[in-house]
Amino acid sequence: MRQMAREYGDLARIDVVRTSLFLATHPDLVKDVLVTNNRLFGRGRGHLRMKLLLGDGLLTTDGETHKRQRRLVQPAFHRQRVEGYGETMAQRAEELAERWQDGSTVEVLGEMMALTLVIVANTLFGATVDDQVEEIGSALTATFELFGFALMPFSELFDRVPIPTTLRLRRARARLDATIYKIIADRRRSGRDHGDLLSMLLLAQDTGDEGDGGSMTDVQLRDEATTLFVAGHETTSNALTWTWYALSENPEAEAKMHAELDRVLGGRRPSAADLPRLPYTRAVLAESMRLYPPVWGMGRRALTAHTLGGYDIPRGSLVVVSPFITQRDPRFFPEPELFRPERWLDATAAERPRFSYFPFGGGSRQCIGEQFAWMEGVLLLAALGQRWRLRLVPGHKVEFNPLITLRPRYGMRMTLHSRS
Numbered sequence: 001m002r003q004m005a006r007e008y009g010d011l012a013r014i015d016v017v018r019t020s021l022f023l024a025t026h027p028d029l030v031k032d033v034l035v036t037n038n039r040l041f042g043r044g045r046g047h048l049r050m051k052l053l054l055g056d057g058l059l060t061t062d063g064e065t066h067k068r069q070r071r072l073v074q075p076a077f078h079r080q081r082v083e084g085y086g087e088t089m090a091q092r093a094e095e096l097a098e099r100w101q102d103g104s105t106v107e108v109l110g111e112m113m114a115l116t117l118v119i120v121a122n123t124l125f126g127a128t129v130d131d132q133v134e135e136i137g138s139a140l141t142a143t144f145e146l147f148g149f150a151l152m153p154f155s156e157l158f159d160r161v162p163i164p165t166t167l168r169l170r171r172a173r174a175r176l177d178a179t180i181y182k183i184i185a186d187r188r189r190s191g192r193d194h195g196d197l198l199s200m201l202l203l204a205q206d207t208g209d210e211g212d213g214g215s216m217t218d219v220q221l222r223d224e225a226t227t228l229f230v231a232g233h234e235t236t237s238n239a240l241t242w243t244w245y246a247l248s249e250n251p252e253a254e255a256k257m258h259a260e261l262d263r264v265l266g267g268r269r270p271s272a273a274d275l276p277r278l279p280y281t282r283a284v285l286a287e288s289m290r291l292y293p294p295v296w297g298m299g300r301r302a303l304t305a306h307t308l309g310g311y312d313i314p315r316g317s318l319v320v321v322s323p324f325i326t327q328r329d330p331r332f333f334p335e336p337e338l339f340r341p342e343r344w345l346d347a348t349a350a351e352r353p354r355f356s357y358f359p360f361g362g363g364s365r366q367c368i369g370e371q372f373a374w375m376e377g378v379l380l381l382a383a384l385g386q387r388w389r390l391r392l393v394p395g396h397k398v399e400f401n402p403l404i405t406l407r408p409r410y411g412m413r414m415t416l417h418s419r420s
């Protein structure tokens, strides 16, 4: 795809098995697809597979159904609510910082996956279900493993789900469902607000001008809870893993981040209130998601014929926008391959077009967890980074594995060095 963009410019076309695939890389075209004309585009057929796991949650629905669910889920992500989750995030990160051993080698992707899974489980389902969190975690992990390839954004172009995998997938999902439905039933019985995401989803009513006054059924609750689980843990753990890698490769940026953490926190646990005082740490995360966007591409199916950047897009074509490609465009990011957090702090930041950087997508499907993710990312970097320096194990091979998220193909083996 990078080669397509290099050779053919802002809009490239490739014909694959009776479908035309368009790669739109200029920020104006990205805006057209995600925002201005988003109603002309639907989810690709690849998402039918995601439905096996996620049912009719935010990630897999379109049109009116999507709009209604979005209205119902949105309140759970209001700033104040999200800030309330900061405590859990920092606490869980600190526990990991306690467990790490000086001089030992860890597989950082696995460590970050485990950490973000616990955090999303705790913020979704709260402390009331500590014993069940583990069960959900393992059922989910089993499902993810089977799902891996099916989560490729354009997998429909390459493959079909083999039957044995589908059967195993259904079994893993049944296990997951049993746990989640039990939690929902317990909650409905107790009727209390536990201050977590699930309580918000249970309490949500579709009021307001467009609303129908209804709330969510158990099936919808299950679908949204699973969606948030999936969307909220894999992405953040990849973002963090690539950030530790970038810091290991760029000791100067790392030193600046450490200086900021030492000055602002002085060794105490970070909290949501510290975020405005940690601009460099945030810039490190922003720069890492520029070079290594966890969601490297988004696919949309043209519901009608459409003109994009002066070219005809036939009905049924697949249009792909890619943060990975656009965010490495030298027109918007000089010396794009360099890791330079400063580009988020100087005057150039305000001059760049909005869609030169879109790790969270945009428009009506923009990531609902964006604030959650920024807070989690910065708090985890802060809590771990003030205690530890991570170094890539010499000779460890680092390669991209672009499934639905951008994973390091061989994981990320790093050595831990205590900073105290």
Ligand code: HEM
Pocket (backbone or CB within 6 Å): 058, 059, 070, 120, 227, 228, 231, 232, 233, 235, 236, 239, 293, 294, 295, 298, 299, 358, 359, 360, 361, 362, 364, 365, 366, 367, 368, 369, 370, 372, 373
């Ligand atoms: C660094 C972390 C994250 C990144 C890079 C990320 C990225 C994205 C992107 C690019 C989309 C749009 C996909 C599209 O347009 O096809 C998206 C959607 C979504 N994200 Fe995130 N995400 C992150 C974290 C989270 C978290 C923490 C949650 C929840 C706790 C979450 C929940 C969702 C949901 C529910 C959607 C679907 C929204 C909709 O279609 O209405 N994400 N995310």
